Amino acid sequence: MSLELYTTASTVVIATIRTVAADLAARADFDLDSIDDLRMAVDDLCAMLVRIAPKDATLRCRFTARSERIEVAADVDVEDGTEPPPTRSFSWRVLECLADDVSAEALPRELGQRSRMRITVAKNAATAQQL
Amino acid sequence: MTPSVTSVGTEHGEYAHLSPLQRRYAGLAADDPERARLREQLISGYLPVAEHIARRFAGRGEPLDDLMQVATVGLINAVDRFEPDRGSDFFSFAVPTITGEVRRYFRDHGWSTRVPRRLKDLHIAIRSTLAELSQQLGRAPRPSEIAERLGLPVSEVIEGLQAGEAYRSSSLDEMLGSGEGKATLGEFIGGLDGELALIDDREALRPLLAQLPPRERTIIALRFFRQLTQTQIAEQVGISQMHVSRVLRQTLAYLQEQMAGLD
Numbered sequence: 001m002s003l004e005l006y007t008t009a010s011t012v013v014i015a016t017i018r019t020v021a022a023d024l025a026a027r028a029d030f031d032l033d034s035i036d037d038l039r040m041a042v043d044d045l046c047a048m049l050v051r052i053a054p055k056d057a058t059l060r061c062r063f064t065a066r067s068e069r070i071e072v073a074a075d076v077d078v079e080d081g082t083e084p085p086p087t088r089s090f091s092w093r094v095l096e097c098l099a100d101d102v103s104a105e106a107l108p109r110e111l112g113q114r115s116r117m118r119i120t121v122a123k124n125a126a127t128a129q130q131l
Numbered sequence: 132m133t134p135s136v137t138s139v140g141t142e143h144g145e146y147a148h149l150s151p152l153q154r155r156y157a158g159l160a161a162d163d164p165e166r167a168r169l170r171e172q173l174i175s176g177y178l179p180v181a182e183h184i185a186r187r188f189a190g191r192g193e194p195l196d197d198l199m200q201v202a203t204v205g206l207i208n209a210v211d212r213f214e215p216d217r218g219s220d221f222f223s224f225a226v227p228t229i230t231g232e233v234r235r236y237f238r239d240h241g242w243s244t245r246v247p248r249r250l251k252d253l254h255i256a257i258r259s260t261l262a263e264l265s266q267q268l269g270r271a272p273r274p275s276e277i278a279e280r281l282g283l284p285v286s287e288v289i290e291g292l293q294a295g296e297a298y299r300s301s302s303l304d305e306m307l308g309s310g311e312g313k314a315t316l317g318e319f320i321g322g323l324d325g326e327l328a329l330i331d332d333r334e335a336l337r338p339l340l341a342q343l344p345p346r347e348r349t350i351i352a353l354r355f356f357r358q359l360t361q362t363q364i365a366e367q368v369g370i371s372q373m374h375v376s377r378v379l380r381q382t383l384a385y386l387q388e389q390m391a392g393l394d
Contacts, residue, residue: 019296022296023289023293026274026289026292026293027289029273029274029275029285030273031270031271031272031273032261032271032272032273032274032292032361032362032372033270033271033360033361033362033372034271035292036361036376037361040379040380040383044383044387047387051391086331088329088330088331089330089331089332090330090332090333090336090386090390091387091390093329093330093355094355094383094387097354097355097358125273126270126273127270127271127360127362
């Protein structure tokens with residue numbers, strides 16, 4: 001199952017996007033910690049992308065639910081030469097704790113298009129039983 | 132949000148006649164027959180103070196009658212616990228006591244938007260299963276597991292969980308609330324040096340963490356440095372997973388806002 005959202009890259013849409021993420025996770029029967037983690041991770045990754053996006057940029061989010069795992073790949077238009085978010089920052093540390101896999105990549109610029117930056121997070125349905 | 136103490140305080144004159152009663156009441160033995168009469172007199176005498184505080188919290192989705200009752204409970208506690216020998220004025224003791232009682236009420240009952248009764252009840256039912264299920268499973272339950280426990284369809288549980296999103300207490304109260312955890316977790320900042328060394332913006336982060344109230348700091352440290360789950364943190368700190376979730380979201384939003392502002 002996959003679902004895509006296209007919005008303007010603005011902080012006002014983040015609440016909607018994270019709610020979609022949490023709803024998908026609840027319907028995929030994720031445990032409550034994982035639902036909440038995914039909600040926060042999506043909130044953070046959208047906030048990171050909105051922060052680096054120029055005015056009028058488009059934010060695109062693709063949710064892919066497989067059994068026991070949801071992947072959220074989001075990207076925005078960026079100015080040429082924008083660096084991916086630093087992976088040794090606190091924000092990145094937070095994302096890594098919330099999600100099971102996190103990555104960022106600058107997408108190669110296509111003809112007539114702007115450059116894009118993508119952040120992908122993936123979350124598993126149940127927290128590993130550590131301790 | 133914070134009822135002004137001064138506006139109550141300036142009316143002290145009205146209550147001056149109660150001060151000697153207060154001292155007498157505090158001095159009486161627990162079984163003195165005069166206690167009950169004095170107590171009643173004090174409570175009804177100070178009742179306008181409770182009402183004043185209740186009114187300041189009105190218009191936040193809870194009926195004034197309920198707020199009055201809660202504020203009165205706070206007043207009764209204040210009358211019973213006040214010790215004039217400590218030298219402080221009754222008002223500087225009573226106002227925070229009453230306000231605290233009303234805030235606790237909002238923490239337990241506050242819904243930020245109108246949510247139908249059925250969904251509130253559903254949400255409360257869900258909450259009531261969480262601690263036990265988490266304990267049995269060793270992790271937070273899934274909606275299907277809650278549904279099975281309650282004998283409800285999963286779709287209803289999901290609806291109830293979403294209703295829970297509309298439930299939240301005042302963010303300010305949560306930020307300022309005192310940690311009442313069963314575990315004393317101590318200072319985490321010093322112990323975090325190893326983890327912080329891996330973070331390039333630690334110099335910006337460190338003072339922000341240091342400023343957080345101890346409970347907020349502990350929860351952030353346990354989640355993002357010790358990598359415990361919300362359910363494990365709830366267990367350690369002695370609050371519900373939903374409460375951990377709210378603290379995390381608010382504190383994280385605060386930290387990130389501050390960090391972004393420092394760029």
